[in-house]
Amino acid sequence: MCESWYLKLTLQIFSEFTGFAILFNPLQISCAELKNIIHLHPSSYSVSRIKKISPLCLWFYSELRENLREMGPLFAIPILVAVNGIAGIWAVYGIALHNGTVNLTDHFPYISHCGAKPPASCWFSQVCNNGCILALIFDTVRFLAVKNHSKNRGYNIASFVLGIFSAVGLSITGNFQVSNNVYLHYIGAVLAFFGGLVYLWFQLFLISDKIVKYIGYVVCSICTILIICMTVFHFCEFLTYTAICEWTLATSFFLLYPLFVFEFSDIDLKFTINTKGSASAGVDQPLKDY
Known part of the structure; x- marks a missing residue:
């Protein structure tokens, strides 16, 4: 199953910037994890406090883009x-x-x-x-x-x-x-x-x-x-x-x-069609999977 890190991080950012920390408190990730995220991408970190959310968003979308390749x-x-x-x-x-x-x-x-x-x-x-x-x-x-x-x-x-x-x-x-x-x-x-x-x-x-x-x-x-x-x-x-x-x-x-x-995204759906030949031939065709 795909991990729910993207929801966890999004709710953490939302709670910090909107003040709804109490509502989403069970879902918060630690400050150490957030610092680690920023540390992994120092080039995208903005000095301005107003733009401090930018590296997190960039990391979020880059990870999401990578996971999309693995989705069904x-x-x-x-x-x-x-x-x-x-x-x-x-x-x-x-x-x-x-x-x-x-x-x-x-x-x-x-x-x-x-x-x-x-x-x-x-x-x-x-x-x-x-x-x-x-x-x-x-x-x-x-x-x-x-x-x-x-x-x-x-x-x-x-x-x-x-x-x-x-x-x-x-x-x-x-x-x-x-x-x-x-x-x-x-x-x-x-x-x-x-x-x-x-x-x-x-x-x-x-x-x-x-x-x-x-x-x-x-x-x-x-x-x-x-x-x-x-x-x-x-x-x-x-x-x-x-x-x-x-x-x-x-x-x-x-x-x-x-x-x-x-x-x-984790579901692998397969259709199996069993085709048969004419009654006179009496020969079954092999199964075909799609």
């Missing part, structure tokens, strides 16, 4: 899920705003309202369908990987089922806009976000890296709080607050997927 191609799957989700929904917002299909003077719009009318609705459907396919790929690969290396069989199967429901719910949300079928749209949204969040809770429990798990628990907790606040605000008809919670929830939700990048 599947590390791109969690990134694609996150990029499609975050860039997609905000692109829909931009298109809706540009075409005047949403009115900011009334209240901040829901994601559903931004994707309710064309041309934004077309993009909204495409983003959701892309997300459904990518999520199914993510769920399947993750299920097979955990199945071969974990004793938590029940958790793995349960999370896989939840992941499928969440992916299908995302497709339903995009294909049945709130302006066409409000009931199906909200059923899909509940499956996508509520089911998806429970799925990610399960996956964080099954994840191997403790630091990644800790970060994931923090982000998942924030998402859970946002869901509760969004539900309360919705029934209290605080539309702007509900919309803000929804957009923040969606963005935070998709940000959870890149935490699995180094889990996927």
Whole structure:
């Protein structure tokens, strides 16, 4: 498994420069380790105190660049899920705003309202369908990987089922806009976000890296709080607050997927195809691995 040094160092720098040392204290590396890092790269060290973070950043990116060569191609799957989700929904917002299909003077719009009318609705459907396919790929690969290396069989199967429901719910949300079928749209949204969040809770429990798990628990907790606040605000008809919670929830939700990048980078996926000749020939062709 890839080491989590990059997360550890990043959180150490973040805690020192923002004052959140208490929150990330369990993840801090010692001052001796930090001095050793700077000592290894003295040529990049800046005399200016303002730029003292520079050598650490240079070291960080140089090490990351070297590790990318050792990663398997599947590390791109969690990134694609996150990029499609975050860039997609905000692109829909931009298109809706540009075409005047949403009115900011009334209240901040829901994601559903931004994707309710064309041309934004077309993009909204495409983003959701892309997300459904990518999520199914993510769920399947993750299920097979955990199945071969974990004793938590029940958790793995349960999370896989939840992941499928969440992916299908995302497709339903995009294909049945709130302006066409409000009931199906909200059923899909509940499956996508509520089911998806429970799925990610399960996956964080099954994840191997403790630091990644800790970060994931923090982000998942924030998402859970946002869901509760969004539900309360919705029934209290605080539309702007509900919309803000929804957009923040969606963005935070998709940000959870890149935490699995180094889990996927260690997966070696192989497809085995068994081809047979015609019945008259009665000869089996050899197995082909891809």
